[in-house]
Amino acid sequence: MITVRNVAKEFTLHNQGGAVLPVMAGASLQVGPGECVGLIGASGAGKSTLMRMIWGNYRVDGGSIMVGETEVAGAEPRAVIALRRSTLGYVSQFLRVVPRVPTLEVVAEPLLSLGVPKDEALSRAGAMLARLNIPERLWSLSPTTFSGGEQQRVNIARGFIHTWPAMLLDEPTASLDAGNRAVVLDLIREAKARGAAILGIFHDEDARAQVCDRVVDVTGFGVAQ
Amino acid sequence: MSEHYNFAYLDEQTKRMIRRAILKGVAVPGYQVPFASREMPMPYGWGTGGVQVTAACLTPEDQLKVIDQGADDTTNAVSIRKFFQKTAGVAVTERTTEASVIQTRHRIPETPLTEGQILVYQVPIPEPLRFLEPRETETRRMHALEEYGLMHVKLYEDIARNGAIATAYAYPVKVEGRYVMDPSPIPKFDNPKLSNSPALQLFGAGREQRIYAIPPYTQVISLDFEDHPFEASKAPHPCDLCGDEGSYLDEVITDDQGGRMFVCSDTDHCESRREAGHTGRLSPQEDAA
């Protein structure tokens, strides 16, 4: 479902004398349906960079990234937009939303953009928030006012609201208490069970051991500085 | 007739220029034709546009009638009538049926006009879109492209504010299915008379330098909404002098105790009826003899 082949990435810093920083070369991995693969490697080894390239957020400077039928490397914007809408989900560490929009609508938005009727989208969003123990009195408030752990759970709710066939998880269990961590691990298991291909970064070794079928060390993809 | 003036005051070149504008106006009904309006020996607002159109139409054989708010005897009517008596020496009349040229301010005579008659309107502001769109360049473009949605915005505002179309005079019309036109400040009661009239109707705006026309037998439709249709309204009374139920009325306050009377605004119409024996509520009572 996710196939990364010989991918390279470099940053050109025009405002620092045009310095070119190669950060990745020859990155290859594959994630099949129903499989969860963990990325490991030291901080700065390129885990997030690789995730961001698969998500289409960073440009791919060499090689190929296939997600389903879509070639992400060099894709037109609308191809990436369509991919994100229906095929590829992403739970990031940061919540980026329009201020003052109620949490319930933030979570329902991926469904609304898929054309799910508003009532249904909102009720599914409510169920997901309840499952992640966000009290109902907070649903009508903007998540920008929430604590870090609450924001993280809103992010997760949004990331799991639709049954994306491929998913990227960036530290999904970070800053969660034991109860909510268990809910998230359940969500990941359910996604695997329905056949989603999942690629994740888990610093939480126990969580990684519970849900990942195997790990890929990105250290080998790095470019010696 | 004074020999110091050219016939009807204006020089022949000027009258020709005005006739060309009139002919163009007749050819394109409802379209505002620019013309080089002259200084006239009367102030703007006294009908300088209408006077120039009349001057360009008059022939020595014409019989001229001048009315202001329907009346032949008000200052404006009297002074314009005298002006043409002095400068053109034409015969004048107060009878609608006898007149060949009628210059009017704010009314159309009650007596139906006939073929061969010319009705000349004095127009203060010829552009019906002006109050909503102040740019002349833009209103001209709107006319050219038939973009008249704005005219209905004005009527919409009327209904929103007053519950009904409150525009009672200068009520906008569409001429021959094409140009939206300001009929000059006639009461909307007169609007139906604009349509399909056997007479030639000419409009002159002196200050704004525009002439436009409705040729005989031209369709003129008052703008409206499906659920707020146009209504030619008048005061719901008969004339207190001649008893006419169907003519347009002026309200006259007769004392400071609330006394009032309604009389025909068209003085010739009222007098003709009284001469024919019609009476109203306040007609002098004659002894039964």
Add this chain to the structure above:
Amino acid sequence: MTETPLLKVEGITKTYAGRIGCKDVSFDLWPGEVMGIVGESGSGKSTLLSCLAGHLAPDTGRVVFDTRAEGPRDVLAMSEPERRMLARTDWAFVHQNPRDGLRMGVSAGGNVGERLMAVGARHYGNIRAEAIDWLGRVEIAADRVDDRPRQFSGGMQQRLQIARNLVTGPRLVFMDEPTGGLDVSVQARLLDLLRGLVREMGLSAVIVTHDLAVVRLLADRLMVMKGGDVVEQGLTDQVLDDPQHAYTQLLVSSVLQV
């Protein structure tokens, strides 16, 4: 993905007495896409928007719009009546200053109803009902329908302008700094409203702004202009998070973080 682009812009160049306004700009805009154009003052973004919307005639280039009736047509080659008809039916233009896009002497209902009347609506009751419905969609209470825009706050005026533009169900909206001049909290509400409308109506939009936060939240795609040139374009978050061009890198790194 074999559909026709809603708007196909090819080689738009506009100069002012020899000075470059915008140079050889081309892009495709697809149905439902929102494209942001950013750049500093004088970068040519407003010139480009004016050329696209038919307010300015470019020196060269084509603006091909996929019309409902006849398919793709070059807007610049249309007759003026056709172009103006398009501008009040399938297109909309939201000005930065609501005063430029509203009739300040006409009630809110009249402002919204104007486009309906312009395309032939002649039933007062229906026009009014539709106006009230649209006021509701932009969060203006029904009892304000007869108030004039000057009695409204800046944010309400901007929302009224949006309602006035969207009432005929356009497919393409041009916006020139739609959130400029508004308080930050009002901006947020307007952004949310626009996002919702874009999604519900399947609108395509071209939004000119200098506010990178606005494009990040509203635009699918981004075009960066400098000195009349398009220096970079692509997926919005890719351009902002992995800028390739020196100018874009400078622009992104210049934003104050809060």
